[in-house]
Amino acid sequence: MALREIITVPNPLLKLVSKPVETVDDSLRALMDDMLETMYAAPGIGLAAIQIGEPVRVIVMDLQEKPEGVDPEAEGFKAPRYFVNPEIIWKSEDLVPYEEGCLSVPEIYDEVARPAKVRLRYLNYQGEQVEEDADGLFATCIQHEMDHLEGVLFIDHLSKLKRDRAVTKVKKLTRNAA
Ligand code: K1U
């Protein structure tokens, strides 16, 4: 497993539409392992492959609540999930707002309203097809991550003024960190 760099705005790779995966094999599982390690280290609750520069339709997630001070990678507190070629096959009409963040837009948080419930179809870590209902944070997070697969960021759901301010702030932050 390897820790990978998370790319941030305004990197143009984040605008790409990611390509479907043809086969869930060991090389794809190695990518998913790297993504998970990178997500835990950030720390975050989700990550799309394009955020480490790989334009393929793969998402990892772990929504397990960790007690304060617990290492996100500590055994017993890990609940990793993998989504390959995810599709939303149904979404509710009602929307819920959630204060979202994004590892590719660090230190920016804002409210986005998305369908409260969705039904998903995807391939899991073993390449088996799964259908599953999502609500709460799971529904919010999977929609946020699936937006990444289309080259869309949560700040694209905000006004142009807020979006431009966010990019300027992240540019300053990453310049100072370099
Ligand atoms: O960059 C990403 O796509 C990951 C993002 C996922 C997400 C968060 C909130 C709403 C929708 C999608 C994050 O993980 S941001 C960091 C974060 O939420 C978090 C970090 C540590 C502990 C708990 C949450």
Ligand code: ZN
């Ligand atoms: Zn994100």
